Amino acid sequence: MKFRADFHIHSKHSLGASRDMDLESLSKWAQYKGLDLLSAGDITHPLWLSELKRKLKPLGDGLFKFNDSHFILSGEVNCVYGGMNGSKKIQLQIFSPGFEHIERINKVLSKYGDLNTGGRPLLNLEASELVRIVCDVSMDCFVVPSHIFAPGFSVLGSGGYGSLEECFGQYTKYIFAAETGLSADPKMGARLSCLDRVTMISGSNAHSPWTIGREACVFDTALHYFEIKNALQYKHRDKLLYTIEFFPEEGKHYLSGHKECGTYYTPLESRSTGHNCTVCRGPVKPGVLQRVEELADRTENEAYGKYLPFRNVMPLDEILASCLNTDSGSQRVRDAYLRLVEKAGSEFDLLLDLPEQEVRRIAPLAVAEGIIKSRKGDLRIYPGYDGVSGKIVLFDEGELARQAQLELF
Numbered sequence: 001m002k003f004r005a006d007f008h009i010h011s012k013h014s015l016g017a018s019r020d021m022d023l024e025s026l027s028k029w030a031q032y033k034g035l036d037l038l039s040a041g042d043i044t045h046p047l048w049l050s051e052l053k054r055k056l057k058p059l060g061d062g063l064f065k066f067n068d069s070h071f072i073l074s075g076e077v078n079c080v081y082g083g084m085n086g087s088k089k090i091q092l093q094i095f096s097p098g099f100e101h102i103e104r105i106n107k108v109l110s111k112y113g114d115l116n117t118g119g120r121p122l123l124n125l126e127a128s129e130l131v132r133i134v135c136d137v138s139m140d141c142f143v144v145p146s147h148i149f150a151p152g153f154s155v156l157g158s159g160g161y162g163s164l165e166e167c168f169g170q171y172t173k174y175i176f177a178a179e180t181g182l183s184a185d186p187k188m189g190a191r192l193s194c195l196d197r198v199t200m201i202s203g204s205n206a207h208s209p210w211t212i213g214r215e216a217c218v219f220d221t222a223l224h225y226f227e228i229k230n231a232l233q234y235k236h237r238d239k240l241l242y243t244i245e246f247f248p249e250e251g252k253h254y255l256s257g258h259k260e261c262g263t264y265y266t267p268l269e270s271r272s273t274g275h276n277c278t279v280c281r282g283p284v285k286p287g288v289l290q291r292v293e294e295l296a297d298r299t300e301n302e303a304y305g306k307y308l309p310f311r312n313v314m315p316l317d318e319i320l321a322s323c324l325n326t327d328s329g330s331q332r333v334r335d336a337y338l339r340l341v342e343k344a345g346s347e348f349d350l351l352l353d354l355p356e357q358e359v360r361r362i363a364p365l366a367v368a369e370g371i372i373k374s375r376k377g378d379l380r381i382y383p384g385y386d387g388v389s390g391k392i393v394l395f396d397e398g399e400l401a402r403q404a405q406l407e408l409f
Contacts, residue, residue, distance in 0.1 A: 001220070001221075001222065001223060002218065002219065002220045002241070003036035003037055003218075003219055003223055004034060004035050004036055004037070004213070004216050004217070004218050004219075004244070004348060005035065005036065005037035005038070005072070005216060005217050005218075005219060005228070006035050006037070006038055006039060006203050006204050006206070006212050006213050006215070006216045006217075007039045007072065007074055007093070007095075007144070007179075007201065007203040007217065008039055008074075008076070008093060008146065008179060008203025008204060008205050008206075009021070009026070009038060009039045009041040009203070009204060009205070009206040009212055010041050010042055010076070010119050010120065010205075010206065010207050011040075011041045011042035011045065011048045011119045012048075012119075013042055013045045013047060013048045013118065013119040014041075014042055014118055014119030014120055014207065015118045015119070015120070016207055017119065017207040017208070018207060018208040018209065020208065020209050021041070021206075021207065021208065021209060022051075023051070023052075023055050023056075023066045023067075023071075024067075025209040026038055026069070026209055026212065027066050027067040027068065027069040028067075028209070029209040029210060029212055030069045030212065030213075031068060031069070031346070032337075032338070032341050032346060032347060033212055033213035033346060033347045033348060034213070034345070034346025034347055034348035034349055035069075035212060035213050035216065035348075036069075036070060036223065037063070037069075037070045037071070037072060037223065038069060038070070038071050038072070038212065039071070039072055039074040039075070039093075039203070040052050040056070040064070040071045040072065040073050040074065040075070041074070041075055041119065042075045042076075042119030042120065043073050043074065043075035043094065043096070043102050043106075044075055044077060044094075044102075044105075044106055044109060044115050044119075044121055045075075045115060045116070045118075045119045045121075046106075046115060046116060047116075048119060049099070049102065049103075049106070052064075052071075052073075052099075053099055056071055058098075061222075061223075061224040061225055061226070062097030062098065062140075062224065062225020062226055063097075063223065063224065063225050070223060072095065072225065072228070073095065073096045073097070073098070073099070073102060074093055074094060074095045074096070075093065075094055075119070075120075076091055076092065076093050076094075076120045076146055077091070077092055077093075077094065077109070077120060077121055077123055077130065078090070078091055078120055078121065078122045078123060078153060079091075079092060079123050079125050079126060079127045079130055080122050080123065080124060081124055081125060081126050088126075088127070088159070088160065088161075089152055089153045089159065090127040090145070090153065090154065090155055090160065090167065091120070091145075091146040091147070091153040091154060092127060092130055092131075092143050092144065092145055092146060093143065093144045093145075093146055093179070094130075094134055094141065094142075094143055095141060095142050095143070095144065095229075096138070096140070096141045097140050097141070097225040097226070098140075101137050101138045101140065101141050104137045105133060105134055105137050105141070108133050108137075109121070109123060109125070109130075109133070112124050112125040113125070127145075127155070127167050127168060128167065128168045128169050128170075128171050130143065131143045131168055131171040131174055131175065132171055135171070135174055140226075140229075142174065142176070142177070142229060142232075142233075143174065143175060144175075144177045144178060144179060144201070145164075145175065145178045145179065146179050146181070146205070147179055147180070147181025147182070147183070147184070147205070148178045148179065148180070148181065148184075148189070149180075149181060149183070149184045149188070149189075149288040149291050149292055150181050150183060150184075150253050150288060151253055151285055151286055151287070151288070151291070154181070155167050155178070156192075156291065156295060157286075157288070157291055158286035158290075158291055162295065163194045163295075164178075164194060164195070164198070165194070175198065176197070176198060176199060176232060176233045177198060177199040177200075177201050177232040177233075178195065178198050178199075178200060178201070179200075179201055179202060179203055180200050180201070180202055180215075180243075180245070181205075181251070181253075181288070182205065182214065182215065182246045182248070182250070182251040182252070183246075183248050183251025183252065183253040183254045183287070183288040183289075183384065184248050184251070184288050184292070185245045185248050185310055185312070186200045186243060186245075186307035186308050186310050187300070187303065187307050187310070188248070188288070188289070188292045189292075189307065190298070190303035190304075190306040190307035191292055191295075191296035191297070191298045191299070191300065191302075191303045192292070192295055192296055192297065192298070193297050193298060194297075196306065197235075199231075199232045199233075199235050199240065199308070200243070200307065200308060201217050201232065201240075201243060202215035202216060202217060202243040202244065202245055202310075203215055203216065203217075204216065210317065210329075210334075211315075213244070213347070213348070214246055214315060215243065215244055215245055215246055216243070216244040216348075217240060217242075217243050217244070218240075218241045218242050218243070218244065219231060219239060219240055219241065220238065220239055220241050221236075221239040227239070237308065240308065241309070242308060242309040242310050242311055243308060243309075243310045243311075244310070244311055244313055244348070244352070245310045245311065245312050245313070246312070246313070247312045247313075247314065247377075247379065247381060247390075247392065248288070249381040249383040249384065249390045250314075250381060250383075250384055250389060250390035250391070250392055251288065251384050251389070251390065252384045252385075252386075252387050252388060252389050252390075253285075253287050253288050253384065253385070253386070253387070254287055254288055254289055254383045254384045254385065254390060255287040255289055255290070255383045255384070255385040256270045256275070256284045256285060256286050256287040256289075256290045256385060256386075257284055257285060257287065257385025257386040257388070258277040258279070258280070258282065258284045258285065258385075258386055259285075259385070259386040259387055259388050260280070261277050261279035261280050263277050263278060263279055263284070264287075264383060264385035264386070265284060265385075266289070267289055267290040267293040267294075270284060270286075270287075270290055284386070285385070285386040285387075287385055287386075311352060312374075312377060313351050313352065313374060314351075314370070314374040314379065314392055314394075315328075315347075315351075316337055316340065316341075316347045316350065316351060316371075317329075317333050317334075317337055318392065319367060319370040319371060319374065319394065320333045320336050320337060320340075320367060321333050322370060322392070322393075322394040322395065323364070323366040323367050323370060323394070323395075324336070336367075340362065340363060340367070343362045344362055350362070350363070350371065351371060351374065351375075352375070356372060359371050359372065366395065369394075369395075370394045370395075373394060374394075379392050379393070379394065380392070380393040381393070
């Protein structure tokens with residue numbers, strides 16, 4: 001069966017997360033988005049883990065159910081430790097088919113940090129040691145590095161390592177999947193031959209229910225923990241069909257830059273300035289694209305076809321906000337969003353799967369045009385940098401955008 005999965009979310013216990021990140025809201029928004037499987041998120045947090053154990057119904061296949069949504073036990077931790085080349089900050093996701101494994105893992109991890117502090121605990125523990133601990137508990141569990149090129153808290157980002165082997169050593173063989181992150185896509189990862197054996201996956205890193213599914217994976221296999229693990233471990237392209245991706249330029253760390261001065265740079269421009277801001281001459285924050293260029297041993301042409309298929313999407317709330325000339329979190333956008341997904345079946349049905357003719361029948365003129373432009377990648381994007389989100393421009397000011405407001409309200 002085909003299903004969509006978001007493996008990377010957080011709970012109401014995570015720092016900066018919405019208080020609505022509970023199972024009730026997550027299940028409801030999963031239906032709106034068109035997600036069949038969600039990460040349970042923050043499985044190391046004692047209070048959240050207790051709630052999950054009370055509310056999730058085990059299905060006997062390594063997955064769990066709440067209302068109409070399926071959940072997989074996974075959560076993120078921060079490994080923060082000193083290395084030969086300075087302090088390392090690595091974020092990793094742990095996956096497990098059962099609570100008994102999680103409890104055993106948590107018992108060991110509690111020796112390295114306070115699991116009650118935030119949903120994503122800080123552990124004074126090397127990344128390779130985390131993998132060893134997880135595998136010692138059960139080889140049915142596995143570890144996935146998060147947003148691997150992001151500056152800070154990532155394996156290959158600036159301040160990280162030059163390869164997976166450099167980070168995980170003898171335990172590298174147990175790392176068979178890695179997450180691209182919002183500022184990268186599989187095409188960028190394919191420029192590094194050291195990642196050829198790794199399945200590149202995508203997740204939303206959501207801190208609110210309405211941002212789940214910003215990125216996701218699409219499978220064609222049984223909705224079963226070990227079928228999913230098998231598809232990832234052995235790179236079965238007939239089982240993991242494609243990933244759903246943000247336009248990476250919209251990510252907060254796509255280009256190098258300096259937000260205080262509002263400056264950003266392509267890798268070539270950054271090298272030409274000595275990686276310094278042209279305004280204040282201070283150092284710029286290295287971006288994902290620059291880091292990929294530094295580590296790549298292939299050109300874009302050489303990487304072509306070596307990556308899993310993917311489809312870029314502009315989230316529906318952003319399309320609506322563009323058409324209505326308002327903020328994506330506004331009530332006007334939320335109301336229009338709910339009306340549209342009720343007609344379409346789900347957000348992903350509307351953004352990706354419905355025929356163009358059906359999209360035009362369901363959605364107002366400008367919204368339909370925005371969806372079609374997103375599908376084609378026919379967008380103007382001001383890139384993100386140094387923690388500043390990129391901005392997608394669908395339409396110039398004009399009749400189309402004004403007409404959208406008249407049609408929607």
